[in-house]
Structure formats: C-alpha cells, structure tokens
Amino acid sequence: MRRYIINRVLIMVPTLFVLSFIVFMLLYLAPGDPVMALITPDAPKEAIELMRQKFGLNVPVHQRYFNWLLELLKGNLGFSYSTGRPVLEMILVRLPATFELMGFSILFSTIIGVWLGLYMGMRPNSLADRSLLVTSMVILSVPQFFISLALIYVFSIKLGWLPVGGRTPLSGATLEHLKHLLLPCSVLTLTMLVDLMRYTRANVIAEAGKPYVRTAIAKGLTEERVYLVHVFRNASIPVIVVLILRLVRLVGGVVVVESVFSWPGMGTLLVNAINNRDYPVVLGVLFITGVAVLIASLLIDLVTALVNPKVRLGFER
Numbered sequence: 001m002r003r004y005i006i007n008r009v010l011i012m013v014p015t016l017f018v019l020s021f022i023v024f025m026l027l028y029l030a031p032g033d034p035v036m037a038l039i040t041p042d043a044p045k046e047a048i049e050l051m052r053q054k055f056g057l058n059v060p061v062h063q064r065y066f067n068w069l070l071e072l073l074k075g076n077l078g079f080s081y082s083t084g085r086p087v088l089e090m091i092l093v094r095l096p097a098t099f100e101l102m103g104f105s106i107l108f109s110t111i112i113g114v115w116l117g118l119y120m121g122m123r124p125n126s127l128a129d130r131s132l133l134v135t136s137m138v139i140l141s142v143p144q145f146f147i148s149l150a151l152i153y154v155f156s157i158k159l160g161w162l163p164v165g166g167r168t169p170l171s172g173a174t175l176e177h178l179k180h181l182l183l184p185c186s187v188l189t190l191t192m193l194v195d196l197m198r199y200t201r202a203n204v205i206a207e208a209g210k211p212y213v214r215t216a217i218a219k220g221l222t223e224e225r226v227y228l229v230h231v232f233r234n235a236s237i238p239v240i241v242v243l244i245l246r247l248v249r250l251v252g253g254v255v256v257v258e259s260v261f262s263w264p265g266m267g268t269l270l271v272n273a274i275n276n277r278d279y280p281v282v283l284g285v286l287f288i289t290g291v292a293v294l295i296a297s298l299l300i301d302l303v304t305a306l307v308n309p310k311v312r313l314g315f316e317r
Contacts, residue, residue, distance in 0.1 A: 008301055012294055019290045020072065024065050027279055027286075034081055034277040055081060068283070077287070078280035080273075087284035091266065097167055098265030101258070102250055104181065105188035110243060113193035117200025121235070122227050124205050136194045144253055148187050148260040155183065165262035184261040188253055192246050199242045203235035247296040251289055 035051045052058045056067060071078060077087035120129045139147075156164045168177045207213065208231055216226045258267030266285055273281035 005302065008298055012298065015294060016291065017069075019294075020069065020287060021065065023286050023290070024068060024283060025061070027282060028061050028064065034279055038081060072287070077284035080281050081278045082276050087280050090269065090281060091284055091288060094264060094266045094269045097263060098254060098258070098267065101181070101184055101188065101263060101265060102254060104185045105192060105250065106246070108185070109189045109193035109196065109246070112189070113196030114200050114239070116193070117197040117239075118204055118227065118232055120197070120201040121204025121208065121231075122223070124201075129201075132197070136198055139190055139194050144187060144191055144256045145260055147190065148183070148257060151183050151187065152260075165260070167264055184257045184263050187257050188250065191253060192250060196239070196242055196246065200235065200239050203239060204231055207231045207235045247292070251293060 035048055035055070035057065039047065039051060049058070056064060059067075068078065075088070077091070079086055080090060083090070116132060120132055123129055152164055155162045162179050162183055165180075167180050204227070208227070213226055213231060216230060217223060254265065255267035255270060257263065258265045259271045262268065266289075270282065270285045272278075273285065
C-alpha cells in the first residue's frame with residue numbers, strides 16, 4: 001500500500017505542471033489586453049508600454065510562463081494587477097468563507113442524502129420512493145443559479161425572512177451570520193445530496209437482494225436491524241467514493257452560488273478577477289482549485305485501493 005501511495009503522489013507532480021501550463025496558456029492567449037482594463041482608452045502609448053513592462057507583459061508568452069512557474073515554485077502566486085496585493089494573501093482572506101460554505105454543505109448533504117437513500121432503499125417503488133426520485137430528477141435538471149434566484153425571490157423578496165446575499169463576520173451576531181449562510185448553503189446542499197441519495201438507494205437495493213439478508217431475517221432479526229447494521233454497512237463502501245467525488249462537483253458549484261449570493265469567497269474572487277482581466281488572481285485561484293481537485297482524485301484512488309486490493313496490486317505491477 002505504501003508503494004501505491006508513493007506512486008500516486010509522484011504522478012501528481014507532472015500533472016500539476018501540465019495543469020499549470022494549460023491554464024496559463026489558455027488565459028494569456030485569450031483575446032483582450034489586461035492593461036486596457038486598467039487605464040483609459042485615450043491613454044498615451046508610452047503609458048501603455050510602461051504598464052505592460054511593469055506587469056511583465058512585454059516578453060513572449062513562453063517566457064512569462066517560465067517566470068511565473070519559477071515564482072510559483074517559491075510559493076509566490078504573483079501580484080494582482082488591479083490592487084497590487086499578493087495573490088496568495090487575497091486567496092487566504094477568502095478561503096475561510098469558502099471553507100465555511102463548503103463544510104456545512106458537505107455535512108448536511110451527507111447526512112440527509114445517506115438517510116434518504118437508505119430510507120428509499122428499504123422501501124423501493126413506494127410512494128415516498130417514487131416522489132423522491134421525481135424530485136431528484138427535477139433538482140438535477142434545474143441549473144443552480146435558477147434555484148438560487150428562486151429561493152431569493154421566495155424567502156428574501158416575498159417573505160423577507162432572509163437577506164438577499166452577503167456575509168456577516170463570525171465575530172458578529174450569530175443569528176445574522178446564520179441567516180446569510182442559510183440560502184447559499186441550502187442550494188449547494190440540495191444539488192449535492194441528490195447523487196448521494198440515488199447512489200445510496202441503488203446500493204442498498206442491490207445488497208438487500210443477497211442471500212445473507214434473507215437468512216438474517218429468517219433467523220428472527222428485525223428488518224430495521226438487518227438494514228441498518230448489515231445492509232447499510234456493506235452498501236456504504238462504494239458510497240464513500242461518491243462522497244469524495246462530490247468535492248470535485250462542489251468546486252464548480254461554489255463559484256455559481258457565491259456569485260449569486262455575493263458570498264465573499266474564492267468563487268466571487270474568481271468572477272471579479274475575470275471581469276477585471278486580473279490574470280494573476282485568475283491563475284492563482286484556478287491553480288489552487290486544480291490542486292484541490294487532484295487531492296480529491298488522490299483520495300478517491302486511495303479509498304478504492306483500500307476497498308479493492310486488486311486496484312493497487314494492478315497499479316504496482
């Protein structure tokens with residue numbers, strides 16, 4: 001197992017280089033000049049050239065990449081074009097808000113999704129099961145931004161129960177902080193629990209059809225005990241992979257939800273940086289996000305290898 005982990009970690013190193021190269025080239029070869037977003041259109045050519053020289057945009061793109069890569073290896077993500085602040089500092093300021101939103105969403109979606117999936121698996125084709133399946137299909141087919149806008153319209157505009165957006169500091173009033181958190185967390189929770197619920201249901205139904213379940217019930221064990229102790233324990237092994245896979249989906253969902261609700265996290269930072277053509281900030285956020293996705297992928301491989309020894313044995317040959 002140790003050899004398998006080392007091999008998977010070593011594979012991440014060239015993957016990170018390829019990721020950084022693709023992101024950098026796609027960004028800097030895109031149409032538009034970041035300098036023109038910072039100065040007036042009638043600025044003299046000398047001022048434009050000085051600005052381009054200041055940001056290192058007067059050299060070939062491949063040289064810019066190697067300069068950025070060298071700074072990246074030193075732990076420096078560069079400086080923002082619009083504010084002049086270090087990109088790493090800007091990201092670290094926004095991370096707590098994003099981690100808070102992601103953490104609560106993962107917690108609630110896991111608890112609710114697994115519980116509903118187990119309930120549906122115990123009563124397949126019942127009215128509750130079919131109703132939840134239809135509801136899950138509706139949630140999957142509706143974009144996250146539409147769900148966000150619908151919740152804002154109902155609970156903020158019509159009822160006036162919750163704020164439209166923003167975030168209050170944790171040091172402030174706890175109730176106000178929770179009010180700002182409730183809507184964006186609800187959107188992410190809804191869109192994340194659907195897959196987990198359906199996958200848990202499918203695995204519980206598959207396990208329930210095996211001979212050991214009928215044998216346990218025939219010996220006098222209650223149906224609830226058989227499902228909770230035996231069926232769910234065996235069905236939960238592949239569900240763990242889905243739990244980690246949701247981290248990858250959550251990255252894209254956070255960007256949309258934070259933008260709609262003006263939640264001051266990394267998603268909002270990314271959108272603002274794209275609008276301002278603040279390339280160092282965009283690169284920094286995308287690179288950090290890519291690292292998070294690769295770590296999630298590594299966790300999936302490790303869990304899969306623990307559950308199925310054939311995976312790691314085949315990899316080590």
